[in-house]
Amino acid sequence: MTDLSISPHRIGAMILRYWYLLLSSWPRLLELLYWPALQVITWGFIQYYIAENASFFARAGGTLIGAVILWDILFRGQLGFSISFLEEMWARNLGNLMMSPLKPIEFLLSLTVMSLIRLAIGIVPMTLLALFLFHFNVYALGLPLIAFFCNLIFTSWSVGIFVSGLVLRHGLGAESIVWTLMFAIMPLACIYYPVSVLPVWLQYVAWALPPTYVFEGMRALLIENTFRIDLMLEALVINAVLLVASFWAFLALLRSAKKHGSLLSGGE
């Protein structure tokens, strides 16, 4: 039976490990900052241009730039989780960790904390850029922003846990999945357009993804000034299922890695 008790000092040790790494490497810090900044600048100007030429977008000010910020929370949240995990693979340190008293649940919890830290480093400057360059204040969304953020970060952790399990089982040959899986969700999550754009049969798939509820909720808030709490609660329920399923999948993939001896190789 899996022991689910946790030790805060072991989780703290792992957070310290990633914190030391971030501080020791300016390219790692720069990578956290530059892409979100680039995204918000590009989409901010696109939004400006469209708003000047389309009455709907003039009325629905901020939906594109808001969407790109929320998308980055989802994408960067998962990357923040997965890159910290990949650091162990790249450093060939996983054997040391697996042989230590660190439990899988503690390892995963430390990765979730690191995902929040990395996300904060990248997203906060991004939101300030949006405010100063395009006068879009994401914090003005108020309490709904917390609901959006929580649902997106929970999904990002589920995906992060699952892809980390895949890399654990299949080695760095599966690394590309870490970088690309979230993009498979992108068209179905309806980031830049409403769910009604999709064919009816595909809408069922879209509504199985928590981010879809968040982006629909964001549009309702920005266009109709309505906070759809029902959408947030439905997303939360799906997220709870996804988190449990991804943790179970991680443990199953870890067991499979031990069965096939993948932890000894870890390479391609």
Next chain:
Amino acid sequence: MTENDKASSRPTVADWGAASAAIAVDHLVKLYKQTRAVDDISFSLPRGSITGLLGGNGAGKTTTIAMIMGLVLPTSGRVQVLGHRMPEQSAAVLGRMNFESPYVDMPMRLTVRQNLTIFGKLYAVKNLAGRIAELADDLDLTDFIDRANGKLSAGQKTRVALAKALINRPELLLLDEPTASLDPDTADWVRGHLERYRRDNNATILLASHNMLEVERLCDRVIIMKRGRIEDDDTPEAIMARYNRTTLEEVFLDVARGRVNGAKEAAR
């Protein structure tokens, strides 16, 4: 009859007093598809002993050690470490054991002190700063303790890896090629340190090595493996006498080249 059925019909670890042994391996088998990496091996190591695990490449040494550590799941058979079954009860023993292997690195960008701090916290070492200072003194790390691990020489890295392996004062130490890539002077110094550590702490050491002089000097027992099976298991002196050889290296060559029967008959 399955592998598990076969194993259950034979004497178990409990039958030969495994509870008091540091390591008890009972009819251990590991299959990778059609390959028998480890083929029905059994042995028990008393506490306070140093045992050498010898064998050519692919003999099954690393897989055996990995199963003892819980990094690889056996196909059948049982492993008991410090009185607990592995991997089911690993949480009870992982804090009391440690390992060093050339196949595992420590994070390169972190300094020696940062690495030892993190592993010390993972192992819940009391008075960690004092323990790091003690290890730095014992293993002569002081001059480079605040240097990044990636900037150390091979010999310095091996000493740091040994410091990590000793950080929790383990009762059981598993070493895979502990002096690989070291110059003769440093290798000799490491061997001396391991001897002292065993003597002062009544620790048990299991050592996989290709260095026969090292095994002759350190080990009071030698287990020779070939193609996943135990070819011989005795004191170095008894094995050399049995093969009518004056060094373990000659015995190793006899075993590796299939001259076992001839050598044994010549000895008779």
